Amino acid sequence: MELPVAVRGTASGAAARRALVERLLGPAVPRERLRTDALFALAMAVSSLVLVVLVRDNGHPPGVLGWLLLIAVHVTVVWRRRAPLRVLTVMIAFLLPYHLLDANHTAPVAATMAGLFTVASRSRPRVTLLVGVGLMGILLGLKFREGLAEGAQSLRISGWIVSFLLLGVYVRIHRQYVGSVVERAERAERTREEEARRRVAEERLRVARDLHDLLAHSITLVGVQTSVAAHVLAADPDRLDRAAVAKALDDVAETCRSARGELRATLQVLRSGTKDETRGPLPGLDGLPDLAESARTAGARVELTVAECEAPAAVGAAAYRIVQEALTNVVRHAGAGSTVRVSVRARDAALCVRVADDGSGGGAGDREDGRAPGFGLLGMRERARTVGGTLDAGPRPGGGFLVSAVLPLVPLAPGGPR
Incomplete structure (x- = not known):
């Protein structure tokens, strides 16, 4: 910069x-x-x-x-x-x-x-x-x-x-x-x-997007897990379920360790000054089971379907971040015990990502809950655009929320959409 x-x-x-x-x-x-x-x-x-x-x-x-x-x-x-x-x-x-x-x-x-x-x-x-x-x-x-x-x-x-x-x-x-x-x-x-200003703006946007994806997901999980521990402690002090409390605290510790590792990797990429967004702390499609498991520990019922396909690193990273943000919003807004179905498959030279939930709080998008709107949907759309894809999100007719993204499996040509 x-x-x-x-x-x-x-x-x-x-x-x-x-x-x-x-x-x-x-x-x-x-x-x-x-x-x-x-x-x-x-x-x-x-x-x-x-x-x-x-x-x-x-x-x-x-x-x-x-x-x-x-x-x-x-x-x-x-x-x-x-x-x-x-x-x-x-x-x-x-x-x-x-x-x-x-x-x-x-x-x-x-x-x-x-x-x-x-x-x-x-x-x-x-x-x-x-x-x-x-x-x-x-x-x-x-x-x-x-x-x-x-x-x-x-x-x-x-x-x-x-x-x-x-x-x-x-x-x-x-x-x-x-x-x-x-x-x-x-x-x-x-x-x-003007080109220098544009590059600085793009770099700031990329940093903000990475930090939002990392911190929002980790902080949401920590908040849910600590709430579970607090509930177990306050529910029946005479019959304290020490195992449940220990598991909740272990989940908090594991989430903090994962967040610390991702944050360290993100800062290393920023310090290196590389312009290649495919490098860094972004896991690909192989990291989706861990996201699903983290959401399950927070109380959501996650059904994950990932078809085997060879996706470019940038496309896999974009799909990972989109699913991560969608699951974060499900945990935060959809309500306890919500069911969310995550589907990732290849079709017509594109990677189709679909995250649908049945929660009553509005689902995987930014909810109107009286608080200031977040940057979740905006970040997901920007993630899709960086690889030349598109993303749609909105309430489902039968209740809940749906996030649907189409990400091309061919590399984005230089000078293409940003």
């Missing part, structure tokens, strides 16, 4: 993947993203200032209007990831008058390429293609009208535009790939976590 460790492992793995996505795709928190974009825009503005100072042969130094337009271009960079296409449109609206002023043409290049890259990395391919074709069409058209030399220079600029657009498309594809990988990994971890 390593579920807490598995859950912690799942959480740590998910946190690591989220950190990886943030490193690759940028911060996910809007405030952090805005701060990052503002710092990026400031860096672009500083680089533009450096280019204005260093590059003097590509346009005139910006005037007041030029500086205002250049600053406005860099301010829009702050919102480039929120609305890439609109930001690029506003950039172009500021850059057209800026270039018409023949101001330093190199200064806004970094901010422009950042806008193009953002559009390509965050828009659909069709939008990216239209933006690239439209922008280069406008650029080439204007430059070639000024002459071949200007047109040749515009071709070089177009190469940069194409490069940044392709880089943005690559980043977009990579982002989608990383997102799909992370999603698949998280889905796989959720599946593993």
